[in-house]
Amino acid sequence: MRTRLYQAVAFAAVLSASATASSPVLSADLPPPALPPVYEQPLPPENVFEGWYLGGTIGGATVSYDFSQSNGSIDSNGVLGGAIGGWSWQSGPVVIGIEGDILGADINGSRHFNAGANLASPDINTMADLRLRAGYAITPRVLVFGTFGGAWANADLPITGPGGSGGSADFFGWSAGGGAEVALNPKWSARFDYQFTDFDSETVKYPGGPVTYDPDASTYRGSLIYRF
Template sequence: MKRLLLAGVALSVASAASAADMQARPYSKAPPAAVVAAYNWSGFYIGAMGGYGWGGSDSDASGGFGGGTIGYNWQFPGSQFVFGVEVDAAGASIKDSFTEDVGGILLTQESKINSFGSVTGRAGFALDAALIYAKGGYAWANHKASLSAPGTPFSFSDSQFHSGYTIGGGLEYLFTPSWSAKAEYMYTSLGGETYNLGGLLLDSPNIDFHTIKVGVNYHFR
Protein backbone atom coordinates (compact mmCIF):
# COMPACT_ATOMS: atom_id res chain seq x y z
CA MET A 1 0.00 0.00 0.00
CA LYS A 2 2.86 2.35 0.91
CA ARG A 3 4.48 1.57 -2.41
CA LEU A 4 1.26 2.45 -4.24
CA LEU A 5 1.01 5.76 -2.32
CA LEU A 6 4.63 6.63 -3.09
CA ALA A 7 4.12 5.79 -6.75
CA GLY A 8 1.03 8.03 -6.84
CA VAL A 9 2.91 10.95 -5.24
CA ALA A 10 5.80 10.55 -7.70
CA LEU A 11 3.38 10.51 -10.65
CA SER A 12 1.65 13.67 -9.39
CA VAL A 13 4.98 15.50 -8.95
CA ALA A 14 6.13 14.49 -12.44
CA SER A 15 2.84 15.67 -13.99
CA ALA A 16 3.03 19.05 -12.21
CA ALA A 17 6.65 19.56 -13.36
CA SER A 18 5.69 18.70 -16.93
CA ALA A 19 2.77 21.17 -16.86
CA ALA A 20 5.03 23.93 -15.46
CA ASP A 21 7.51 23.18 -18.26
CA MET A 22 4.85 23.64 -20.91
CA GLN A 23 3.66 26.96 -19.45
CA ALA A 24 7.22 28.30 -19.35
CA ARG A 25 7.82 27.90 -23.08
CA PRO A 26 8.27 31.30 -24.78
CA TYR A 27 5.64 32.52 -27.27
CA SER A 28 7.03 33.37 -30.70
CA LYS A 29 5.15 35.69 -33.06
CA ALA A 30 4.69 34.82 -36.71
CA PRO A 31 6.92 36.93 -39.01
CA PRO A 32 5.13 40.02 -40.36
CA ALA A 33 3.73 39.77 -43.88
CA ALA A 34 5.71 41.60 -46.55
CA VAL A 35 4.37 45.05 -47.36
CA VAL A 36 3.28 45.29 -51.00
CA ALA A 37 2.72 48.67 -52.68
CA ALA A 38 -0.92 49.26 -53.51
CA TYR A 39 -0.06 50.94 -56.83
CA ASN A 40 2.51 50.30 -59.50
CA TRP A 41 3.05 52.69 -62.40
CA SER A 42 4.77 50.24 -64.77
CA GLY A 43 3.39 49.65 -68.25
CA PHE A 44 2.06 51.30 -71.39
CA TYR A 45 -0.51 54.10 -71.33
CA ILE A 46 -2.40 56.30 -73.79
CA GLY A 47 -4.32 59.48 -73.13
CA ALA A 48 -5.90 62.72 -74.23
CA MET A 49 -4.82 66.20 -73.17
CA GLY A 50 -5.52 69.86 -73.80
CA GLY A 51 -4.69 73.26 -72.43
CA TYR A 52 -3.54 76.80 -72.99
CA GLY A 53 -0.31 78.22 -74.39
CA TRP A 54 1.29 81.65 -74.49
CA GLY A 55 4.43 83.19 -75.97
CA GLY A 56 7.66 84.20 -74.31
CA SER A 57 8.65 87.70 -73.18
CA ASP A 58 8.90 89.05 -76.74
CA SER A 59 5.58 87.61 -77.99
CA ASP A 60 1.90 88.20 -77.28
CA ALA A 61 0.87 84.89 -78.84
CA SER A 62 -1.73 82.88 -76.97
CA GLY A 63 -4.39 80.25 -77.58
CA GLY A 64 -5.60 76.74 -76.94
CA PHE A 65 -4.56 73.25 -78.05
CA GLY A 66 -5.68 69.63 -77.77
CA GLY A 67 -4.19 66.25 -78.63
CA GLY A 68 -3.00 62.86 -77.44
CA THR A 69 -0.25 61.09 -75.50
CA ILE A 70 1.38 57.68 -75.52
CA GLY A 71 4.07 56.44 -73.16
CA TYR A 72 5.65 53.74 -71.04
CA ASN A 73 6.65 53.72 -67.33
CA TRP A 74 9.14 51.58 -65.38
CA GLN A 75 8.83 51.20 -61.61
CA PHE A 76 10.98 48.54 -59.96
CA PRO A 77 9.44 46.46 -57.13
CA GLY A 78 10.01 48.09 -53.76
CA SER A 79 11.09 51.39 -55.32
CA GLN A 80 9.22 54.69 -55.40
CA PHE A 81 11.16 55.98 -58.41
CA VAL A 82 9.40 55.90 -61.78
CA PHE A 83 11.11 56.39 -65.15
CA GLY A 84 9.46 56.62 -68.55
CA VAL A 85 9.34 57.74 -72.16
CA GLU A 86 6.46 59.85 -73.48
CA VAL A 87 5.38 61.07 -76.93
CA ASP A 88 2.65 63.67 -77.43
CA ALA A 89 1.22 65.78 -80.23
CA ALA A 90 -1.48 68.43 -80.41
CA GLY A 91 -3.34 70.61 -82.86
CA ALA A 92 -3.10 74.25 -81.77
CA SER A 93 -4.16 77.82 -82.37
CA ILE A 94 -1.49 79.75 -80.48
CA LYS A 95 -1.25 82.97 -82.47
CA ASP A 96 -0.28 86.62 -82.47
CA SER A 97 -0.94 89.43 -84.96
CA PHE A 98 -0.23 93.12 -85.25
CA THR A 99 -0.84 95.85 -87.83
CA GLU A 100 1.48 98.74 -88.64
CA ASP A 101 1.65 101.59 -91.14
CA VAL A 102 4.41 101.07 -93.70
CA GLY A 103 4.63 104.04 -96.11
CA GLY A 104 0.92 104.77 -95.82
CA ILE A 105 -0.06 101.12 -96.29
CA LEU A 106 -1.43 99.14 -93.37
CA LEU A 107 0.27 95.75 -93.19
CA THR A 108 -0.87 92.96 -90.88
CA GLN A 109 1.56 90.28 -89.82
CA GLU A 110 0.31 87.10 -88.17
CA SER A 111 2.18 84.18 -86.64
CA LYS A 112 0.49 80.99 -85.57
CA ILE A 113 1.51 77.63 -84.12
CA ASN A 114 -0.78 75.13 -85.88
CA SER A 115 0.56 72.02 -84.16
CA PHE A 116 3.34 70.93 -81.84
CA GLY A 117 4.63 67.88 -80.00
CA SER A 118 7.50 66.31 -78.13
CA VAL A 119 9.45 63.13 -77.37
CA THR A 120 10.60 63.27 -73.76
CA GLY A 121 12.08 61.27 -70.96
CA ARG A 122 10.24 61.33 -67.64
CA ALA A 123 11.47 60.77 -64.07
CA GLY A 124 9.22 60.85 -61.03
CA PHE A 125 8.65 59.92 -57.40
CA ALA A 126 5.55 57.88 -56.59
CA LEU A 127 3.55 58.33 -53.39
CA ASP A 128 1.20 55.37 -53.96
CA ALA A 129 -1.49 56.77 -56.28
CA ALA A 130 0.26 60.13 -56.80
CA LEU A 131 3.27 60.70 -59.08
CA ILE A 132 5.34 63.90 -59.03
CA TYR A 133 7.55 64.08 -62.12
CA ALA A 134 9.91 66.13 -64.26
CA LYS A 135 10.33 65.66 -68.01
CA GLY A 136 12.35 67.03 -70.90
CA GLY A 137 13.55 66.28 -74.41
CA TYR A 138 12.99 67.00 -78.09
CA ALA A 139 10.19 69.33 -79.25
CA TRP A 140 8.79 70.44 -82.62
CA ALA A 141 6.12 72.75 -84.00
CA ASN A 142 4.53 73.64 -87.31
CA HIS A 143 4.43 77.44 -87.50
CA LYS A 144 2.73 79.67 -90.08
CA ALA A 145 3.65 83.28 -90.83
CA SER A 146 1.49 85.53 -93.02
CA LEU A 147 1.61 89.10 -94.31
CA SER A 148 -1.41 90.93 -95.72
CA ALA A 149 -2.84 94.37 -96.42
CA PRO A 150 -6.44 94.62 -95.23
CA GLY A 151 -8.84 95.64 -98.00
CA THR A 152 -6.44 94.57 -100.78
CA PRO A 153 -5.64 91.25 -102.51
CA PHE A 154 -2.11 91.50 -101.10
CA SER A 155 -1.63 88.36 -98.96
CA PHE A 156 1.29 85.96 -98.56
CA SER A 157 1.96 83.12 -96.15
CA ASP A 158 4.47 80.37 -95.51
CA SER A 159 4.71 77.47 -93.05
CA GLN A 160 7.88 76.00 -91.58
CA PHE A 161 8.83 73.13 -89.29
CA HIS A 162 10.74 74.24 -86.17
CA SER A 163 12.57 71.99 -83.72
CA GLY A 164 14.22 72.45 -80.35
CA TYR A 165 13.71 71.34 -76.77
CA THR A 166 11.11 71.31 -74.03
CA ILE A 167 11.34 70.97 -70.23
CA GLY A 168 8.85 70.99 -67.37
CA GLY A 169 6.98 68.79 -64.92
CA GLY A 170 3.67 67.91 -63.38
CA LEU A 171 1.52 65.80 -61.09
CA GLU A 172 -0.39 62.65 -62.07
CA TYR A 173 -2.91 60.78 -59.90
CA LEU A 174 -4.36 57.26 -60.34
CA PHE A 175 -8.01 57.61 -59.39
CA THR A 176 -8.57 53.95 -60.36
CA PRO A 177 -5.94 51.22 -60.99
CA SER A 178 -6.18 51.90 -64.76
CA TRP A 179 -7.15 55.59 -65.06
CA SER A 180 -5.16 58.66 -64.08
CA ALA A 181 -5.53 62.44 -64.34
CA LYS A 182 -2.65 64.88 -64.72
CA ALA A 183 -1.74 68.58 -64.70
CA GLU A 184 1.48 69.73 -66.34
CA TYR A 185 3.55 72.82 -67.15
CA MET A 186 6.08 72.88 -70.01
CA TYR A 187 8.48 75.46 -71.45
CA THR A 188 9.41 75.01 -75.12
CA SER A 189 12.17 76.72 -77.13
CA LEU A 190 12.44 76.19 -80.89
CA GLY A 191 15.04 77.47 -83.36
CA GLY A 192 14.31 80.02 -86.08
CA GLU A 193 13.61 79.35 -89.78
CA THR A 194 13.49 81.36 -93.03
CA TYR A 195 10.06 82.30 -94.42
CA ASN A 196 9.27 83.24 -98.03
CA LEU A 197 6.50 85.84 -98.05
CA GLY A 198 5.88 86.77 -101.69
CA GLY A 199 9.56 86.61 -102.56
CA LEU A 200 10.55 88.46 -99.40
CA LEU A 201 12.80 86.17 -97.34
CA LEU A 202 12.47 86.76 -93.62
CA ASP A 203 14.44 84.99 -90.89
CA SER A 204 12.31 84.33 -87.84
CA PRO A 205 13.68 84.51 -84.30
CA ASN A 206 13.49 81.57 -81.92
CA ILE A 207 9.94 80.55 -81.02
CA ASP A 208 9.56 80.28 -77.25
CA PHE A 209 6.28 79.46 -75.56
CA HIS A 210 4.78 78.09 -72.35
CA THR A 211 1.94 75.61 -71.94
CA ILE A 212 -0.30 74.43 -69.13
CA LYS A 213 -2.17 71.22 -69.86
CA VAL A 214 -4.53 68.79 -68.18
CA GLY A 215 -5.28 65.27 -69.33
CA VAL A 216 -6.40 61.73 -68.62
CA ASN A 217 -4.46 58.52 -69.28
CA TYR A 218 -5.52 54.88 -69.54
CA HIS A 219 -2.90 52.41 -68.22
CA PHE A 220 -2.73 48.90 -69.68
CA ARG A 221 -2.35 46.31 -66.90
Protein backbone atom coordinates in the same frame (compact mmCIF):
# COMPACT_ATOMS: atom_id res chain seq x y z
CA MET B 1 -36.52 21.68 18.30
CA ARG B 2 -32.82 22.30 18.61
CA THR B 3 -32.16 19.17 16.53
CA ARG B 4 -34.32 20.50 13.67
CA LEU B 5 -32.46 23.83 13.74
CA TYR B 6 -29.12 22.04 13.43
CA GLN B 7 -30.47 20.03 10.50
CA ALA B 8 -31.64 23.21 8.68
CA VAL B 9 -28.29 24.96 9.13
CA ALA B 10 -26.42 21.90 7.87
CA PHE B 11 -28.70 21.66 4.82
CA ALA B 12 -28.10 25.37 3.94
CA ALA B 13 -24.34 24.91 4.25
CA VAL B 14 -24.42 21.93 1.86
CA LEU B 15 -26.41 23.93 -0.73
CA SER B 16 -23.98 26.88 -0.55
CA ALA B 17 -20.93 24.66 -1.01
CA SER B 18 -22.58 22.89 -3.94
CA ALA B 19 -23.33 26.21 -5.71
CA THR B 20 -19.78 27.44 -5.19
CA ALA B 21 -18.31 24.25 -6.61
CA SER B 22 -20.54 24.29 -9.69
CA SER B 23 -19.93 28.01 -10.65
CA PRO B 24 -16.68 27.41 -12.61
CA VAL B 25 -18.40 24.66 -14.59
CA LEU B 26 -21.30 26.94 -15.48
CA SER B 27 -18.87 29.76 -16.44
CA ALA B 28 -16.92 27.41 -18.69
CA ASP B 29 -20.11 26.54 -20.55
CA LEU B 30 -20.88 30.19 -21.38
CA PRO B 31 -19.57 31.67 -24.71
CA PRO B 32 -16.77 34.27 -24.39
CA PRO B 33 -17.79 37.93 -24.68
CA ALA B 34 -17.96 39.25 -28.27
CA LEU B 35 -15.00 41.41 -29.36
CA PRO B 36 -15.42 44.41 -31.68
CA PRO B 37 -14.73 43.55 -35.36
CA VAL B 38 -11.32 44.41 -36.80
CA TYR B 39 -11.41 46.02 -40.26
CA GLU B 40 -8.32 45.57 -42.42
CA GLN B 41 -7.27 48.53 -44.58
CA PRO B 42 -6.71 47.59 -48.25
CA LEU B 43 -3.06 47.60 -49.23
CA PRO B 44 -2.06 50.32 -51.72
CA PRO B 45 -1.26 49.07 -55.21
CA GLU B 46 2.39 48.41 -55.96
CA ASN B 47 4.05 49.94 -59.04
CA VAL B 48 0.78 51.54 -60.10
CA PHE B 49 2.64 53.89 -62.49
CA GLU B 50 4.43 51.11 -64.39
CA GLY B 51 3.56 49.95 -67.90
CA TRP B 52 2.15 51.27 -71.17
CA TYR B 53 -0.38 54.10 -71.08
CA LEU B 54 -2.49 56.20 -73.44
CA GLY B 55 -4.71 59.17 -72.79
CA GLY B 56 -6.20 62.46 -73.84
CA THR B 57 -4.82 65.91 -73.01
CA ILE B 58 -6.17 69.45 -73.29
CA GLY B 59 -4.95 72.86 -72.19
CA GLY B 60 -3.73 76.31 -73.11
CA ALA B 61 -0.55 77.84 -74.49
CA THR B 62 1.28 81.11 -74.92
CA VAL B 63 3.91 81.67 -77.62
CA SER B 64 6.26 84.63 -77.94
CA TYR B 65 8.09 85.20 -81.25
CA ASP B 66 11.24 87.24 -81.64
CA PHE B 67 10.43 89.00 -84.92
CA SER B 68 13.11 90.41 -87.19
CA GLN B 69 10.94 93.13 -88.75
CA SER B 70 9.92 95.16 -85.71
CA ASN B 71 12.79 94.90 -83.20
CA GLY B 72 10.24 93.41 -80.83
CA SER B 73 8.07 90.36 -80.39
CA ILE B 74 4.72 88.91 -81.37
CA ASP B 75 2.71 87.49 -78.47
CA SER B 76 0.12 84.82 -79.15
CA ASN B 77 -2.06 82.49 -77.11
CA GLY B 78 -4.65 79.81 -77.62
CA VAL B 79 -5.73 76.25 -76.91
CA LEU B 80 -4.42 72.80 -77.73
CA GLY B 81 -5.46 69.19 -77.27
CA GLY B 82 -4.71 65.71 -78.49
CA ALA B 83 -3.30 62.33 -77.49
CA ILE B 84 -0.51 61.43 -75.08
CA GLY B 85 1.10 58.05 -74.52
CA GLY B 86 4.21 56.26 -73.35
CA TRP B 87 5.79 53.63 -71.14
CA SER B 88 7.13 53.78 -67.57
CA TRP B 89 9.26 51.52 -65.38
CA GLN B 90 8.87 51.72 -61.61
CA SER B 91 11.10 50.49 -58.79
CA GLY B 92 9.76 51.46 -55.39
CA PRO B 93 9.00 55.19 -55.55
CA VAL B 94 11.28 55.83 -58.58
CA VAL B 95 9.63 56.06 -62.02
CA ILE B 96 11.51 56.39 -65.32
CA GLY B 97 10.05 56.31 -68.82
CA ILE B 98 9.52 57.83 -72.22
CA GLU B 99 6.42 59.55 -73.58
CA GLY B 100 5.19 61.54 -76.53
CA ASP B 101 2.17 63.46 -77.71
CA ILE B 102 0.58 64.82 -80.86
CA LEU B 103 -1.55 67.94 -80.49
CA GLY B 104 -3.86 70.02 -82.58
CA ALA B 105 -3.63 73.71 -81.70
CA ASP B 106 -4.98 77.17 -82.38
CA ILE B 107 -2.35 79.54 -80.96
CA ASN B 108 -2.44 82.87 -82.76
CA GLY B 109 -1.44 86.50 -82.42
CA SER B 110 -0.55 89.49 -84.62
CA ARG B 111 1.64 92.58 -84.88
CA HIS B 112 1.77 95.54 -87.21
CA PHE B 113 5.11 96.71 -88.59
CA ASN B 114 6.46 99.08 -91.24
CA ALA B 115 4.51 101.93 -89.63
CA GLY B 116 1.34 99.87 -89.70
CA ALA B 117 1.50 99.01 -93.40
CA ASN B 118 1.99 95.29 -92.77
CA LEU B 119 0.44 92.80 -90.37
CA ALA B 120 2.10 89.52 -89.32
CA SER B 121 -0.30 86.89 -87.92
CA PRO B 122 1.50 83.68 -86.87
CA ASP B 123 -0.73 80.72 -85.98
CA ILE B 124 0.59 77.38 -84.64
CA ASN B 125 -1.79 74.60 -85.64
CA THR B 126 0.10 71.37 -84.80
CA MET B 127 2.60 70.43 -82.08
CA ALA B 128 4.35 67.24 -81.00
CA ASP B 129 6.84 66.17 -78.33
CA LEU B 130 9.02 63.15 -77.56
CA ARG B 131 10.68 63.29 -74.14
CA LEU B 132 12.12 61.35 -71.22
CA ARG B 133 10.23 61.38 -67.93
CA ALA B 134 11.62 60.78 -64.42
CA GLY B 135 9.55 60.94 -61.26
CA TYR B 136 9.20 60.09 -57.58
CA ALA B 137 6.05 58.71 -55.94
CA ILE B 138 5.65 60.81 -52.78
CA THR B 139 2.79 58.45 -51.83
CA PRO B 140 1.83 55.15 -53.51
CA ARG B 141 -0.79 57.06 -55.56
CA VAL B 142 0.84 60.49 -56.15
CA LEU B 143 3.75 60.97 -58.56
CA VAL B 144 5.73 64.16 -59.15
CA PHE B 145 7.86 64.18 -62.30
CA GLY B 146 10.07 66.15 -64.66
CA THR B 147 10.49 65.81 -68.42
CA PHE B 148 13.06 66.71 -71.07
CA GLY B 149 13.14 66.06 -74.80
CA GLY B 150 12.55 67.36 -78.30
CA ALA B 151 9.62 69.23 -79.81
CA TRP B 152 8.16 70.19 -83.20
CA ALA B 153 5.52 72.68 -84.30
CA ASN B 154 4.01 73.74 -87.59
CA ALA B 155 2.80 77.32 -88.01
CA ASP B 156 1.03 79.38 -90.64
CA LEU B 157 2.91 82.69 -90.99
CA PRO B 158 0.96 85.04 -93.26
CA ILE B 159 1.89 88.69 -93.71
CA THR B 160 -0.63 91.10 -95.22
CA GLY B 161 0.20 94.41 -96.86
CA PRO B 162 2.91 95.49 -99.34
CA GLY B 163 5.41 92.67 -100.05
CA GLY B 164 3.51 90.16 -97.94
CA SER B 165 1.99 86.76 -98.74
CA GLY B 166 1.06 83.51 -97.11
CA GLY B 167 3.83 81.50 -95.46
CA SER B 168 4.50 78.58 -93.15
CA ALA B 169 7.36 76.90 -91.35
CA ASP B 170 8.27 73.87 -89.23
CA PHE B 171 9.98 74.71 -85.95
CA PHE B 172 12.18 72.28 -83.97
CA GLY B 173 13.58 72.69 -80.49
CA TRP B 174 13.93 71.32 -76.98
CA SER B 175 11.27 71.00 -74.30
CA ALA B 176 11.45 70.75 -70.50
CA GLY B 177 8.79 70.72 -67.81
CA GLY B 178 7.17 68.88 -64.95
CA GLY B 179 3.97 68.09 -63.18
CA ALA B 180 2.06 65.69 -60.93
CA GLU B 181 -0.01 62.57 -61.57
CA VAL B 182 -2.59 60.97 -59.27
CA ALA B 183 -3.63 57.32 -59.61
CA LEU B 184 -7.44 57.18 -59.34
CA ASN B 185 -7.30 53.35 -59.41
CA PRO B 186 -4.86 50.76 -60.85
CA LYS B 187 -5.96 51.61 -64.43
CA TRP B 188 -6.84 55.32 -64.51
CA SER B 189 -4.88 58.39 -63.46
CA ALA B 190 -5.16 62.15 -63.85
CA ARG B 191 -2.29 64.59 -64.31
CA PHE B 192 -1.40 68.24 -64.73
CA ASP B 193 1.84 69.40 -66.32
CA TYR B 194 3.67 72.45 -67.60
CA GLN B 195 6.07 72.44 -70.57
CA PHE B 196 8.45 75.12 -71.81
CA THR B 197 9.73 74.79 -75.38
CA ASP B 198 12.56 76.77 -76.96
CA PHE B 199 12.21 76.48 -80.75
CA ASP B 200 14.97 77.28 -83.20
CA SER B 201 14.46 80.29 -85.45
CA GLU B 202 13.22 79.94 -89.03
CA THR B 203 13.39 82.42 -91.91
CA VAL B 204 10.52 82.69 -94.37
CA LYS B 205 10.93 84.36 -97.76
CA TYR B 206 8.21 86.80 -98.81
CA PRO B 207 7.99 88.93 -101.95
CA GLY B 208 9.11 91.92 -99.89
CA GLY B 209 12.10 90.07 -98.37
CA PRO B 210 12.93 87.45 -95.73
CA VAL B 211 11.46 87.54 -92.23
CA THR B 212 12.83 85.56 -89.27
CA TYR B 213 10.66 84.07 -86.50
CA ASP B 214 12.06 82.65 -83.24
CA PRO B 215 9.27 81.29 -81.00
CA ASP B 216 9.27 80.15 -77.35
CA ALA B 217 6.21 78.33 -76.05
CA SER B 218 4.67 77.61 -72.64
CA THR B 219 1.88 75.03 -72.36
CA TYR B 220 -0.37 74.09 -69.43
CA ARG B 221 -2.28 70.84 -69.75
CA GLY B 222 -4.55 68.44 -67.93
CA SER B 223 -4.65 64.77 -68.99
CA LEU B 224 -6.65 61.65 -68.28
CA ILE B 225 -4.52 58.50 -68.58
CA TYR B 226 -5.44 54.82 -69.07
CA ARG B 227 -2.77 52.28 -68.15
CA PHE B 228 -2.69 48.90 -69.89
